[in-house]
Amino acid sequence: MDVSSQDESAPPQRYDARLAGEIELRWQDYWEDQHTFWAPNPTGDLSDGFAAEAGNKKLFVLDMFPYPSGAGLHVGHPLGYIGTDVWARFHRANGYNVLHSLGYDAFGLPAEQYALETGQHPRVATEANVAMMRRQLRALGLGHDSRRSVSTTDPDYYRWTQWIFLQIYNAWYDYEADQSRPITDLISQLSSTEIPAVISGSENTDAPEWSKLSKEQQAKIVDSYRLAYQEEAPVNWCPGLGTVLANEEVTSEGRSERGNFPVFKRPLKQWKLRITAYADRLLADLEDLDWPEPIKIMQRNWIGRSTGALVSFSVETKEKISIDVFTTRPDTLFGATYLVLAPEHPLVDSVVPAEWPTETPLAWRSTFGIDALPSEAVRKYREFAATTTELERQAEGREKTGVFSGAFARNPANDTLIPIFLADYVLMGYGTGAIMAVPGQDQRDWEFAQEFDLPIVRTVAPPDSFTGDAYTGDGPAINSDFLNGLRIQEAKKHMADWLVEHKAGWPTTVYKLRDWLFSRQRYWGEPFPIVYSDDGQAHALLDSMLPVELPEVDDFRPQVLDPEDDDHDPEPPLARALDWVNVDLDLGDGTKTYRRETNTMPQWAGSCWYYLRYLDPRNPQALVDPEVEAYWMQDPNRPDAGGVDLYVGGVEHAVLHLLYARFWHKVLFDLGVVSTREPFRRLYNQGYIQAPAFRDARGMAVEATKVSKRGDEFFLGDEPVTREFGKMGKSLKNVVTPDDISQEYGADTLRLYEMFMGPLDASRPWSTADIVGVHRFLQRVWRNLIDEETGEPRITEEPPDLETRQLMHQTIDAVRADMVALKFNTAIARLFELNNRLTQVVNEQNASPREVATNLVLLLSPLTPHIAEELWRRLGHENSLAYEPFPVADPSELSRAEIEIPVQINGKVRSRITVAANAAADEIEAAARSDEHISALLADTIVDKVIVVPGRLVNFVIG
RNA sequence: GUCGGAGUGGCGGAAUUGGCAUACGCGCUAGACUAAGGAUCUAGUGCCCGAAAGGGCGUGGGGGUUCAAGUCCCCCCUCCGACACCA
Structure with missing residues (x-):
């Protein structure tokens, strides 16, 4: 039950919820008034007080950007924030200049959905939510620099989100230099014909002269190179939400993650960001990061780099068509007995003949009835594939389906004709959307071949013991002409050379990673700094025109349709703000009328770079001052990729947020805006x-x-x-809310409980009943130092006894190490032990030795700052202890003269002996043999072996 | 299915990375102080046998390496998370 509820008979100065609440409020006010946690910048408007920190190391501690939910915080939310606060306070006490702040990711779907539910304008709801969250966080005593708390919905903030978009828009990826460069560099290269003036990615090499192209043609070419580009692409259209979703926002059931509405694929012109240009660097730079290995693995899998070859198969039609397939196993080309196209493959229509070839097996063409012509069969199959949901497609043990296209392709290796099929087990989104099927070495191809009675040729000899279907292991090549006898590695190399030599293919790397779909049909997001001229050409706004503020509209709701209605085009809410959409602007060539982009950016945009704005939140000239960025983001002792010193958040952001933010950071690095290659040097995943x-x-x-x-x-x-x-x-x-717990026990108790429950990175169950333990601890600490009747300190100037003093130094040593390693739960256990000892001392002497009291308060201060400050004050100190040096153990007090070690016989503990701590092995063995119990047990036996580990144990091995 | 993480008392969890398994807290038991205890202090608390001394068994299961295994190796089971036929 509740040990802390007010009790008339309780002494007036007992540490209970009432007193804790009073202390906490007082110190929260003090910290705010005294600017205790303001961290000075080396330069600029936040540089007051930097001189005092100039000789110190810096530390940038960061929590993942929270979304201010209308429901308020529950006790799960602040777990990470408390952890970073403890760590930050610990380092502050060790002389670091610590930057710790927290802002709000207030744009995006959740805010808008909440606003829809409550009928309020999103801004009103958002501001109320932010205010509530600020109040709840302040009550936890977090030592944040409040000046640096930004909100993505603040026009002063999203002005820079738009500015970054313009940097991305006005940049292109120079693969030669392997970095992004300003688009103006590209234009000058094009005009000097250093590179062909063709649409990026197209094959046309008959480059016309740049100067002979029209302005429109030039713009089209330049646009095709930009890091931010528009593309008509199949997108996830969700009528129920009235918006398009990123792949990541669609569940595996083919529904929206938010709201669980059906999602349809449909083509739409969308902004995309060319993150794929950075795939290799995003992959390679993971090596430099101090991140949990599972997160790195998830990012690697998400980027999904795989190397192999593109192989060209010419199709036997009147027109000259060839189909490029991607394979990681070019060595198996001789075993490719058919091709498979994804049902959505663009070349399908070109290869399908009017009639079935003679001798087409019945099984290949009869899926939709024996009378159906190829075009009819293919059409029906594509229809079928389009209606299958993701859920059906992933059903376990699903039978392979497909249809013969009626066409054949020539295998370049052995010049044989092989049939081309359509099947939905090949995905348009990966590789080229076409595969060469090698049933002998691929289980999926094997199953399909069985289904359609297609030939199977093994090109790797499986071991004699092999009984399965497709064999994917290593072995000598067979049935493969010039490859025969080679192992896979060698065979791949030979085949790659052969393909290049015969112009039938070339080595290639493909990625699972796709470009980032960056448009949303929403109101509550950052407007794009883009306008269109009458001809539909996009134009970037000038820096001086930022921010493009969201217009006030009467109806901010997205056009929500019937969830099943996939016929209508999405209409963003901004499109209805006609006064805003149509503008007269001078973009450098005279005032003209333009139409604004009416999509908004996704929620990720604002959260991609917020940590940079914490550094220099009020700078009107720049996103961040370069000197300020270098100071906080670089570690002079570590010439690495740079980044935040500690970033704490949940695993749910393992790929998306962390990948997008790394991408933006690298673009900013390439363009010289930041000096560091990576945003987050060290990542730590807190549990739930x-x-x-x-x-x-x-x-x-x-x-x-x-x-x-x-x-x-x-x-x-x-x-x-x-x-x-x-x-x-x-x-x-x-x-369970933090407000409930603070009310009942105080915020320090809540903080201490959350840190004591278990290691920060583990998930654990909440147990309100267990909180009394840590509350009792704080009560005992208080009672050991303060008279509960008078509130006066109970301190003696007498030095502590030897045992207490040694325990104190051991505790200091252990707590320090645990704090560094973020192992707060074991640090707290040590403090319990020290206080238990102190309780005994106080029981005997009725007072705490000052040395122990002082150290205990300082050790406790990062964890429970309010009670620590109060005790510090009552022990006679004038100022906050936030900058008091954290205790350091005296090494001479750590070693004991004598230690107790176990004596084992055959690995089982049979006795214990006390020996000098530095005793040599033979002394220890002698002491062990002379132990009464041991000598009796060893009396009639032969000792085969004696293991002595000085300082740890003795083990007698007997027969 | 693939990838990742985890299985330790009644409960949350410790355990210098191979060296006394269960630190610390909750809970429970007993005692002290009390008019009283749901406060406080003290002692005990893995399981089994035993009055005790002492002994046996114990870190999801099975095998192995070692003087010594929660920790290392092999096989299996269960739970949690991510991904979805990735060619």
Whole structure:
């Protein structure tokens, strides 16, 4: 039960919720008034006080950018924030200039959805939510520099989000230099014909002279090179939300992650960012990062680099057509017995003949009836493939489906004709959307070949013991002419050379990573700094025209359609703000009328670079002053990729946010805006707090606080309910808020409990009942140092006894090490032990030795800053302890003269002996042999071997 | 299916990376102080046998390496997370 509730009989100065609340409010005000956590910049308007920090190291600690939810915080949210606060305070106490702040990612779908539910303008709702979150976070005593707290919805902030978009738009990727460069460099190269004036990515090499092209043609070519470009592309159109979603926002069931509405593929002209140009660098630079290995693996998998070859297969039609396929196994080309195109492949129509070739096996063409012509069969199959949902396509053990196209291609290796099929097991989005099928070495191809009775040729000899279908292991090549006998590695190399020599293919690398779809049909996002002229040509706005502010509109809602309606075109809400859309501007060639881009940017945009704005939040001239950026983002002791010193957040951002932010940072690096290659040097994933949730017999979640436990069963009233653990949230009715806990025990208790529950990176269940333990600890610390009746300190100037002093130094040593390693749970356990010892001392002497009291308060201060500040003050100090040096153990106090070590016989502990800490092996063995118990056990036996590990143990091995 | 993470008392969790398994907290048991205890302090608390001394068994399961394994190796089971036929 609640040990802390107000009790009339409690002494007036007992540390309970009432006193804790009073102390906490007082110190939160003090920190705010005294600017305790303002971190000075080396230059600019936030540089006051830098002289005092100039000789110190800097530390940039960062939490993942929170979204200010309308529901407020629950106790799971601040776990990471408390962790970073403890770490930041610890380093501040060690003389670092620590930058720690927190801003708000307030644009995006959630804010807009919330606004829709409440009927308020998104700005009103957002501002209220931010205010509520600020209040909740302040009550936790987080030592943030409030000057640096930015919000993505602030025009002063999104002005720079738009500015970055313009940098990206006005840049192109120079593959020669392997970096982005200003688009003006490209234009001068084009006009001096250093590179052919063709659409980027097209094959046309008959380059016309640049100067002879029309302005429109020139613009078209330049646009095709930009890092931000527009493309008509199949997108995930979600009528139920009225917007297009990124692939990542669509669930594997083919529905929207938010709202769970159906999502349809449809072509639409969209902005895209050329993140694929950075694929190799995003991959390679992972090596420089101090990140959890699983996150790096996820990023590598997401980028999905695979090397292989493109192989050209010519198709036997009247026209000259060839189909390029990507393969990672060019060595198996002799085993390619058919080709498969994705149903959506653009060449399908060109290869399908009017009639089935003679002798077409019945099985190949009869899927849709024996009378169907090739074009009819193909049309039906494409229809079928388009209607299959992702869910059906991923059904386990799904039978391979497909249809013969009626056409044949020539295998360049052995000049044989092989049939071309359409099948939905080949994906248009990967490689070239076409494969050479090698059933002998690929299980999927094997299954398809079985289904359609296609030939199977093994080109790698499996071992004799092999009994499976396709063989993917290594072995000597067979049935492969000039490759025969070679192992896979060698064979690949030979085939690659052969392909190049015969102009039938070339080595290639492909990626799973796609360019980033960057348009959203939403109101509550950053407007693009782009306008269109009458001819439809896009034009970038000038820097001086930023920010492009969101217009006030009467109806900010997106046009939500029937969730199943995929016929209508999306209409963004901004398109209806006609006064805003149509503008007269002078972009350098006289005032003209333009039409604004009416899409907005995705939520990721604002969260891609916020950490840079924390550095220089009010700079009107630049996104960040270069000197300020270099100071906070570089570590002079580490000439590495740079970045934030510690970035803490959940694993759910393993790929998207972390990849997008790295991409933007690298663009800014290439363009000279930042001096560092990477944004986040060290990443740490905090775990989740899970909470028990209860369901009744119907499976409905019931209010967790109303459930009681009898024996091992749980009941709501008299109705039995079942328990499960899950994320805290409204749907599970198991929310515990920091406000509740602070009310009951105080914020310091909440902080301490969250840090004590377990390691920061592990998920663990919330247990309100366990909080009393840490609260009692704080109460005991308080009582050991302060008289509960008078509030006066109970301090003696007498030095502590030897045992207490040694324990104190051991504690200092251990806590220090644990703090550095973010192991707050074990640091707290050590503090419990020291305080338990101190309790004994106080019981005997009725006072705490000052030396122990002082160190205990300082050790505690990063974890529970309010009570520590209060105790510090009552111990007679004038100022905040935020900048007091963190205690350092005296090494001479750490070593003990004598230690107890176990004596084992055959690995089992049989006795313990006390020896000098520095005793030599033979001394220890002698002491062990003379131990009464041991000597009795060894009396009639032969000792085969004696293991002595000085300082640790003795082990006698007997027969 | 593939990739990643994790299985230690009644519960949350410790364990210098091969060296006393269960630190610390919750809970539980007993005692002290009390008019009273849901406060505080003290002691105990992995399981089994035993009055005790002592012994046996114990880190998801099975095997192995080692004087010594929660920790290293092989096989398997369960749970959590990510991805979805990636050629």
